[in-house]
Amino acid sequence: MCEAFSSRRSRGLQRGMNLRAVTARSYVLIPFLLALIPRLLYLASIPQAAIIENVDAQGYDRLARNLLAGHGFSLQAAPPYLPDGLRTPLYPLLIAAVYGVFGAHPVVVALAQALLDSLTALLVGATGARVLGRRAGLVAAVGYALTPLQWRYSATLL
Numbered sequence: 753m754c755e756a757f758s759s760r761r762s763r764g765l766q767r768g769m770n771l772r773a774v775t776a777r778s779y780v781l782i783p784f785l786l787a788l789i790p791r792l793l794y795l796a797s798i799p800q801a802a803i804i805e806n807v808d809a810q811g812y813d814r815l816a817r818n819l820l821a822g823h824g825f826s827l828q829a830a831p832p833y834l835p836d837g838l839r840t841p842l843y844p845l846l847i848a849a850v851y852g853v854f855g856a857h858p859v860v861v862a863l864a865q866a867l868l869d870s871l872t873a874l875l876v877g878a879t880g881a882r883v884l885g886r887r888a889g890l891v892a893a894v895g896y897a898l899t900p901l902q903w904r905y906s907a908t909l910l
Contacts, residue, residue: 779890783877787870787897794903795862802908803858809909815839816847817856843910862907869906873897 804813811827818826818833825841826833847861854860876896881889896902 779877779886780874783873783890783893783897784870786894787873787902788866790898790900791866791869791903791906792863794900795859795866795907798907800859803862804909806908809858811836811839812844812847812909813858815844816851819844819848820851820856847909858909861909865906869902870897 804810814827814829815825815836818824818828823833825835825844827836827838828834846864850861850864851857873893873896877889877893879889880892
């Protein structure tokens with residue numbers, strides 16, 4: 753009798769642990785998907801030309817292309833390739849890395865940004881959970897995930 757009870761109890765504990773594991777995964781997966789899906793839908797709904805329509809986006813695109821071509825950190829389209837001191841180098845280096853792997857396609861950069869921004873929703877949630885509790889973290893993550901302004905910024909070169 754004790755053995756049967758012990759066996760049922762251990763199965764119940766395993767189910768409880770599995771339920772907790774599923775719940776913990778849900779706290780990660782749900783905000784991530786709530787962030788990623790609208791960003792991808794927004795990206796699919798805009799013309800590809802809109803990804804680099806503003807002057808800053810064109811500048812970052814030019815910097816990345818010049819870096820890949822060996823012309824240095826320059827905004828110049830033709831020689832002499834004078835160095836640019838206006839922009840910080842990390843973002844153009846990220847764009848150059850994406851271009852180097854996938855080709856010079858701004859839409860791929862926008863896809864990478866949508867993925868990174870979706871991961872940011874998880875960081876917002878983790879910070880909220882750490883400071884104010886698990887429920888507040890989930891609300892913060894979902895709030896960030898569903899902010900339309902973030903969808904727009906992740907779909908363009910900044």
